[in-house]
Amino acid sequence: MTHTEGKAPQKSTIAGRQAATVGLASIASAAAGYLVIWFVPRVLNKADNAEFLAFWSALFLLFGILGGLQTEIIRYVTASATDPSSRPKEGTAQARRVPLFAVVFGIAAGVAIVLAATSLLWGRAVLGPHWGALVLVLAGACVAFSVHAALAGVLSGRHLWGNFSALVASESSFRLVLVLIVGLLAGSTAGLAAAAAAGALAWALVAVFSPQLRSAFRTPLTVPVRDFARKVGHASVSTAASASLVVGFPILYRITTPADVYLASAPLLLAILLTRAPLMVPLGTFQSVAIAHFVRHRDRGLGALRPIALAIAGVAVVGALAAYFLGPWLMVLLFGPDYHVAPWVLAGLTAAAAVLALLTLTGGMCVALNRHRVSSVGWVSAGALTLLVLLLPLDADLRAVASLLVGPLLGVSIHTVALSRRSAVPLA
Secondary structure, three states: OOOOOOOOOOOOOOOHHHHHHHHHHHHHHHHHHHHHHHHHHHHOOHHHHHHHHHHHHHHHHHHHHHHHHHHHHHHHHHHHHHOHHHOOOOOOHHHOOEEHHHHHHHHHHHHHHHHHHHHHHHHHHHHOOOHHHHHHHHHHHHHHHHHHHHHHHHHHHOOOHHHHHHHHHHHHHHHHHHHHHHHHHHOOHHHHHHHHHHHHHHHHHHHHHOHHHHHHOOOEEOOOHHHHHHHHHHHHHHHHHHHHHHOOHHHHHHHOOOHHHHHOOHHHHHHHHHHHHHHHHHHHHHHHHHHHHHHHOHHHHHHHHHHHHHHHHHHHHHHHHHHHHHHHHHHHHHHOHHHOOOHHHHHHHHHHHHHHHHHHHHHHHHHHOOOHHHHHHHHHHHHHHHHHHHOOOOOHHHHHHHHHHHHHHHHHHHHHHHHHOOOOOOOO
16 A cells, blocks of 8 residues: 555645745744844943843743744644544543643743752853843743743644734734833833743733634643653754754853953844844744644655755855845944944855754754654754854854854754655654
8 A cells, every 4th residue: 555545635734825824924023023133222232232132042042942842742733633543542541631731831830940940050151240130031931932832833733824823923023012112111131131021921912812722722632741741852952952053142152252252242143133034033933834744744755855945045145145245234224333244244144044044944854753863963963063163262253153154064964864864753
């Protein structure tokens, strides 16, 4: 019997109109992020802005770690819907229904406790003089965002892309509104940090108007909690390593750079954020679509990535040229003369963003195919090499560009080699 014999034809993971909705959500999310990045330097001086960017990095690094919840829930919900063999049989121990969100809250509470308990070791080094208050803000954001991530996972797994898009767009928009209000009333690093973190509570507003969102809260977990938590752990290792490169780089840069050099590095850190956003923000939004698609069409293997990789390469070439010739002018136009960045740095950071996008896709495909360890090894290797390059005695700009290119290239290589060795892997 062939692979498709005896099965109904599979529907597309996402329809054109739904893809457009997700695309609009990603544009809204990117625009909101850009506006926050543009607004904060107008409220804070350059040194305070560098402190805020360190918190911003820590916040989204935490969100990235919790993204392992979303990734595993997408895979779990999608596999349960499309692969009957992955569903537990009635009357077995596996069929006992545990509320999914009770498990999610337990995981998030555990992460928040570990975060607070270990903050004596890293708080001041990462968050600066106000680290105590900022750690409490991060702990609260941890619990709030875990609910957001789990809801996004359930909605993606059920292919409710309109509701998913509303959730994503509202989270970033709510954050922008809060940052603008706090910045205009009393602009301080701690106040802006709290406003940025509170954006993770947007799901509470969306749930008031969305029956589908409220229904998602009733999703059962029919696999053993220990197995689910283990897979979330594997996925979170990957997303943590991913987030350390995608949004956590300012932290890595801070702990490997003298304090006076770091406090003057706001232009470089903003350049990293701006050159990544055109690729990484839409990719971050569509990652849920990609994982659901890879699960449904897991028989296609690595070939499914080829056209996407070529498209990213094309965008990288055009983007790097634009960054070289127009980037320095745009930086000064948007942020003022104190934020000039060399053309070669902007072009190099744009190329690095494309490699990071490829690493994100290959890592997501590994998780979708239940190869969590391969995804983790690729991401951790990329993060480790990035950190090693940052420790080299090089010029500050060269260290940043080289580390962001070399580390992700290693991760892409590891994922690609593993994915090219196709073998059947159970989804459960």
